[in-house]
Amino acid sequence: MRGSVAIAGVGLAGCGEAPGWTEMEIAAAAAKNALGDAGLSARDVDGIVVASTNIFMSGLALAEHLGVHPKFTESTMVGGSSFVGHLIPAALALNAGLCDTILVAYGSSQRTGVGRAEAGKYKMALDPQPFEHPYKPFNPPTSYALAAARHMHQYGTTRAQLAEIAVAARQWAQLNPEAFAREPLTVEDVLGSRMVSDPLTVRDCCLVTDGGGAYVLTRAERAKDFPKPPAYLLGVGAAHWHRQISSMPDLTVTAATESGQRAFEMAGLGPQDVDVVELYDAFTINTLLFLEDLGFCGKGEGGAFVSGGRIAPGGELPVNTNGGGLSCVHPGMYGIFLLVEAVRQLRGEGGARQVKDAAVALAHGNGGVLSSQITALLGTKDTL
Numbered sequence: 001m002r003g004s005v006a007i008a009g010v011g012l013a014g015c016g017e018a019p020g021w022t023e024m025e026i027a028a029a030a031a032k033n034a035l036g037d038a039g040l041s042a043r044d045v046d047g048i049v050v051a052s053t054n055i056f057m058s059g060l061a062l063a064e065h066l067g068v069h070p071k072f073t074e075s076t077m078v079g080g081s082s083f084v085g086h087l088i089p090a091a092l093a094l095n096a097g098l099c100d101t102i103l104v105a106y107g108s109s110q111r112t113g114v115g116r117a118e119a120g121k122y123k124m125a126l127d128p129q130p131f132e133h134p135y136k137p138f139n140p141p142t143s144y145a146l147a148a149a150r151h152m153h154q155y156g157t158t159r160a161q162l163a164e165i166a167v168a169a170r171q172w173a174q175l176n177p178e179a180f181a182r183e184p185l186t187v188e189d190v191l192g193s194r195m196v197s198d199p200l201t202v203r204d205c206c207l208v209t210d211g212g213g214a215y216v217l218t219r220a221e222r223a224k225d226f227p228k229p230p231a232y233l234l235g236v237g238a239a240h241w242h243r244q245i246s247s248m249p250d251l252t253v254t255a256a257t258e259s260g261q262r263a264f265e266m267a268g269l270g271p272q273d274v275d276v277v278e279l280y281d282a283f284t285i286n287t288l289l290f291l292e293d294l295g296f297c298g299k300g301e302g303g304a305f306v307s308g309g310r311i312a313p314g315g316e317l318p319v320n321t322n323g324g325g326l327s328c329v330h331p332g333m334y335g336i337f338l339l340v341e342a343v344r345q346l347r348g349e350g351g352a353r354q355v356k357d358a359a360v361a362l363a364h365g366n367g368g369v370l371s372s373q374i375t376a377l378l379g380t381k382d383t384l
Contacts, residue, residue: 002266003384005091006223006230007215009038010340015211015329016180019112027107028065030212038216039227047072047102049090051082072099079367083336084374087236090217107212108331143245143369145197148285150251155300159199163190165284166203166326168312173323175353180209181327204284206325213336231343235377237262245369255373256293263375271295275358276345278338280366281324290364318355335365342378
């Protein structure tokens with residue numbers, strides 16, 4: 001699979017607030033932008049891949065909305081990691097000759113279109129196990145707070161170290177004109193903000209926004225004929241060990257230890273080869289755990305690793321260069337935005353936030369409550 005397919009176009013739409021827009025309209029607008037970025041139109045699409053928490057039969061619905069008659073449709077839903085995971089079946093379908101041009105898209109009106117109380121009831125109805133309900137968790141923050149508290153207890157990680165992750169994300173967002181939250185943020189601001197679920201404050205938690213993203217995937221031999229430089233799939237791996245947090249084997253170790261290893265093995269690379277890292281930062285603890293589990297630092301060393309601006313602009317390891325889910329955009333499921341930013345960095349389209357000479361980008365998706373973990377490595381033509 002290494003180097004056999006490439007992302008030829010990416011697009012965003014409705015990020016931040018999109019009042020009056022439906023989820024389908026946002027997804028369709030992002031799809032149109034991604035297709036335009038690739039020099040294509042909906043007529044060129046013969047594969048549709050999509051996931052949604054609210055749109056029933058989302059693959060059928062998006063294809064109908066766009067007027068596409070696909071040969072291949074995929075709608076696997078594993079939470080926010082879905083769109084990184086979609087690279088796997090999409091690449092298999094392309095390599096098998098089932099289709100030629102696959103559109104992957106997502107849209108959400110979580111901020112302006114769906115009330116939080118209504119969304120909370122929907123999530124509760126989806127929960128397959130009732131064992132946690134008597135304790136009245138405020139999920140998802142409560143589940144992630146458990147992981148943060150355990151890491152602090154076991155390894156001495158501090159709230160200030162977690163706060164540095166939020167500050168670094170905000171510093172990247174300040175370089176990104178598309179980011180939703182761009183006002184200054186300090187460690188003291190994070191620590192002093194409203195507590196949501198101890199030890200996580202509101203600034204340790206992702207934004208609640210509208211927004212959509214899309215990307216166009218095709219075989220590598222076709223990708224070189226498109227208007228912009230393609231981002232080639234070098235490696236991808238997936239793993240999950242649990243659904244709800246009470247079934248997680250170890251609150252400080254995620255299945256990213258497996259997904260990352262598989263992706264690196266396929267790519268023939270290691271963490272030292274990665275130029276830019278895009279991690280699913282629904283909460284500050286996510287970034288810390290994934291840096292450890294993907295091999296950028298040792299287990300328990302994440303707090304010290306992120307200190308001193310190491311993952312901020314100008315630091316040794318550029319992480320979440322668009323501002324991430326903490327400061328750029330987070331409309332319920334964030335995974336597709338990881339890939340959009342990774343592609344832009346590989347093309348050199350990052351503007352003020354551009355990482356110099358970026359040739360290998362890692363995008364890591366998270367679904368559920370530290371449940372589904374999917375890692376992808378993308379590269380420029382020079383990495384093939």
